[in-house]
Amino acid sequence: MTDQIQKAISREYEAGFTSSIESNTFEPGLDEEVIARLSAIKGEPQWMLDWRLKAFASWKKMPEPHWAHIDYPKIDFQAISYYSSPKSMDDKPKSLDEIDPELLATYEKLGIPLLEQQMLAGVAVDAVFDSVSVVTTFREKLKEAGVIFCSISEAIKEYPELVQKYLGSVVPRTDNYYAALNSAVFTDGSFVYVPKGVRCPMELSTYFRINEQNTGQFERTLVIADEGSHVSYLEGCSAPQRDENQLHAAVVELVALDDAQIKYSTVQNWYPGDEQGRGGIYNFVTKRAMCHKNAKVSWTQVETGSAITWKYPSCILRGDNSVGEFYSVALTRGRQQADTGTKMIHLGKNTRSTIISKGISAAQSNNSYRGLVKMMPTAEGARNYTQCDSLLIGDQCGAHTFPYIESRNPTAIVEHEATTSKVSDDQLFLCQQRGINSEKAVSMIVNGFCKEVFKQLPMEFAVEAGKLLEISLEGSVG
Amino acid sequence: MLSIKNLKASIAGKTILKGLDLTVNPGEVHAIMGPNGSGKSTLGYVLSGREAYIVEEGSILFEGVDLLTMGIEERALAGLFLAFQYPLEIPGVSNLEFLKAAVDAQREARGEPLMSSKEFLNAAREACKAVRLPTEFLKRGVNEGFSGGEKKRNDILQMLMLQPKLCILDETDSGLDIDALKLVADCVNSQRDAKRSFVVVTHYQRLLDYLKPDYVHVLSEGKIIKSGGPSLASELEEQGYAWLDRQPGEEKSL
Numbered sequence: 001m002t003d004q005i006q007k008a009i010s011r012e013y014e015a016g017f018t019s020s021i022e023s024n025t026f027e028p029g030l031d032e033e034v035i036a037r038l039s040a041i042k043g044e045p046q047w048m049l050d051w052r053l054k055a056f057a058s059w060k061k062m063p064e065p066h067w068a069h070i071d072y073p074k075i076d077f078q079a080i081s082y083y084s085s086p087k088s089m090d091d092k093p094k095s096l097d098e099i100d101p102e103l104l105a106t107y108e109k110l111g112i113p114l115l116e117q118q119m120l121a122g123v124a125v126d127a128v129f130d131s132v133s134v135v136t137t138f139r140e141k142l143k144e145a146g147v148i149f150c151s152i153s154e155a156i157k158e159y160p161e162l163v164q165k166y167l168g169s170v171v172p173r174t175d176n177y178y179a180a181l182n183s184a185v186f187t188d189g190s191f192v193y194v195p196k197g198v199r200c201p202m203e204l205s206t207y208f209r210i211n212e213q214n215t216g217q218f219e220r221t222l223v224i225a226d227e228g229s230h231v232s233y234l235e236g237c238s239a240p241q242r243d244e245n246q247l248h249a250a251v252v253e254l255v256a257l258d259d260a261q262i263k264y265s266t267v268q269n270w271y272p273g274d275e276q277g278r279g280g281i282y283n284f285v286t287k288r289a290m291c292h293k294n295a296k297v298s299w300t301q302v303e304t305g306s307a308i309t310w311k312y313p314s315c316i317l318r319g320d321n322s323v324g325e326f327y328s329v330a331l332t333r334g335r336q337q338a339d340t341g342t343k344m345i346h347l348g349k350n351t352r353s354t355i356i357s358k359g360i361s362a363a364q365s366n367n368s369y370r371g372l373v374k375m376m377p378t379a380e381g382a383r384n385y386t387q388c389d390s391l392l393i394g395d396q397c398g399a400h401t402f403p404y405i406e407s408r409n410p411t412a413i414v415e416h417e418a419t420t421s422k423v424s425d426d427q428l429f430l431c432q433q434r435g436i437n438s439e440k441a442v443s444m445i446v447n448g449f450c451k452e453v454f455k456q457l458p459m460e461f462a463v464e465a466g467k468l469l470e471i472s473l474e475g476s477v478g
Numbered sequence: 479m480l481s482i483k484n485l486k487a488s489i490a491g492k493t494i495l496k497g498l499d500l501t502v503n504p505g506e507v508h509a510i511m512g513p514n515g516s517g518k519s520t521l522g523y524v525l526s527g528r529e530a531y532i533v534e535e536g537s538i539l540f541e542g543v544d545l546l547t548m549g550i551e552e553r554a555l556a557g558l559f560l561a562f563q564y565p566l567e568i569p570g571v572s573n574l575e576f577l578k579a580a581v582d583a584q585r586e587a588r589g590e591p592l593m594s595s596k597e598f599l600n601a602a603r604e605a606c607k608a609v610r611l612p613t614e615f616l617k618r619g620v621n622e623g624f625s626g627g628e629k630k631r632n633d634i635l636q637m638l639m640l641q642p643k644l645c646i647l648d649e650t651d652s653g654l655d656i657d658a659l660k661l662v663a664d665c666v667n668s669q670r671d672a673k674r675s676f677v678v679v680t681h682y683q684r685l686l687d688y689l690k691p692d693y694v695h696v697l698s699e700g701k702i703i704k705s706g707g708p709s710l711a712s713e714l715e716e717q718g719y720a721w722l723d724r725q726p727g728e729e730k731s732l
Contacts, residue, residue: 421569424566426566427566427568429528429550430562430565430566430568430620431568431576431579431580432549432550432551432554433526433550433554433559433560434554434559434576434579434580434583434636434640435551435554435555435580435583435584435587435640436551436576436579436580436583437551437583438551440579440583444568444571444575444576444579445568445570445571447570447571448568448569448570448571448572448575448619449570451570
């Protein structure tokens with residue numbers, strides 16, 4: 001029976017194709033000159049280059065972190081190319097008609113049509129291909145509402161005062177090894193600003209695609225929700241199947257000012273490597289939100305890809321009554337390793353946080369939840385609830401939980417619940433005896449396990465996430 | 479419907495069935511009784527194709543087709559249903575979702591159009607009524623937190639929804655109170671027709687009083703050692719199984 005479980009969970013990586021797009025790619029290597037060149041190509045102002053160089057200087061002095069429950073050979077940061085852009089982007093296209101058809105076809109293949117008329121109604125997309133943002137849809141419509149949604153490169157030039165004010169305000173340049181590296185070499189990413197009191201009229205979404213070999217992707221996303229505004233943002237990721245490992249080190253900063261709400265969802269499907277563990281993306285990501293008074297930030301993530309995932313979307317609950325949420329599904333198969341979780345730092349009075357983490361491990365993979373809940377002395381009446389569930393499929397995988405709780409305020413309440421369960425042969429037999437094939441049965445059980453998190457995703461993406469986990473939601477009529 | 483010849487089967491190297499013969503015709507109800515450890519549950523598992531059980535010898539034909547070449551789902555889709563002695567829980571998967579997946583799979587296999595959600599929901603509600611489970615149970619996880627009796631009734635509910643051709647009930651009556659027992663019997667009786675057959679494994683006369691089987695068989699040490707009409711069950715109830723051991727050679731009247 002275990003064979004059948006194996007079969008049900010071993011699925012080909014569908015986004016693994018490569019696109020033949022001519023590109024301008026830097027020679028591998030990293031020094032001040034490379035950073036200056038990168039900054040020059042992007043036509044950045046001096047302050048931006050200075051910021052990058054400061055970050056680089058700090059990075060050089062920092063040791064690589066090794067505390068996570070993951071194992072990988074040493075990364076040679078000089079063997080990576082730090083910039084790659086499709087050639088046809090040199091003269092930035094004015095409209096979608098001018099975009100390389102091969103590039104459009106790539107996104108088409110991934111199920112992300114960029115032509116606006118074909119878009120999912122109500123979703124604006126920013127597409128990032130290797131190091132550059134290739135297109136941002138629905139910009140005009142968003143502009144009417146006063147919402148700025150563009151690539152971070154454009155924002156640096158067009159909205160320098162906003163970028164200068166907030167870039168690095170949540171994740172400082174020197175925050176950690178990968179954040180420092182990203183600060184030095186980030187190439188593109190998305191920028192969102194929602195003005196005071198505005199409810200963003202549509203879902204915003206960024207799709208990241210790594211295409212070139214030996215390139216790293218270092219994107220930087222900055223979302224600013226001004227007082228009383230609302231925005232929902234989704235990012236999706238994929239990469240071709242390659243034998244070498246590729247590095248992805250992103251930084252996402254969210255700023256939720258007083259009474260603002262940000263919902264940030266991720267469907268991460270980077271190439272996970274093959275069954276023997278060859279290739280795959282190393283995903284080292286720093287995501288953090290600053291929550292001001294009465295603000296609410298909700299992180300929802302569905303992580304199915306990457307050879308290594310190192311990621312802890314966090315909330316700093318600075319303002320009184322602010323709310324942080326983290327809903328996560330992490331599925332590991334093959335030889336994937338995931339060390340993921342969250343940090344909830346309670347500073348304000350009556351701040352609340354909820355953590356729901358669902359880890360699913362199959363085959364020889366390792367899945368770890370790592371979470372920190374910190375109640376500072378100022379966090380009067382703060383509350384946290386953490387629920388951490390692991391589901392094991394087969395008998396060669398591992399699930400680990402590393403909760404860290406620090407409470408320095410006697411009025412704060414912290415709750416933690418954890419469970420571990422297993423998809424049993426008996427359960428599969430019951431399903432099959434009723435005519436349900438083992439693949440569908442595993443899907444149903446996994447889907448049932450993840451329900452609490454899936455219902456947090458925007459509708460279209462819940463479906464996408466379900467598909468990613470081989471789950472057909474068609475059967476659920478209740 | 480079902481023709482078992484000289485079936486020998488083992489689990490973990492231990493032979494449990496040691497040459498079992500049984501023929502079930504369409505529309506018949508067969509009761510199988512016998513002491514603990516005689517192989518009654520093994521028979522259900524072997525028929526449904528559970529991997530751990532190895533068939534060493536013999537043949538099983540289901541509607542003329544060799545059952546032993548078929549996988550678990552294939553057998554299920556061909557109309558073979560097993561009600562479990564200890565129904566399992568599948569937390570997180572709602573009863574309704576589970577039933578819909580099973581009914582869809584069955585219809586798909588038969589090339590029939592799938593039921594609409596509304597049609598399906600109505601059918602599921604009817605089935606709930608028949609087994610007297612509140613319809614709220616449809617939204618709960620499969621058998622999740624159900625009492626023993628509720629689990630058994632839930633198995634019968636699945637039977638009502640799937641409309642199988644051959645139903646194997648493995649001690650469905652154990653752990654049921656008298657009212658529940660009658661209810662299960664009524665459900666089974668309501669499903670009896672000229673085409674549907676039942677193999678009912680039980681320890682007790684009482685279920686058979688309600689079911690009125692066509693045949694009663696005694697399974698002992700992996701073989702059917704005696705077969706007879708409904709009256710055999712009453713004899714067993716009165717005298718136990720021991721007397722049968724003293725009458726070798728009287729087996730197989732079918």
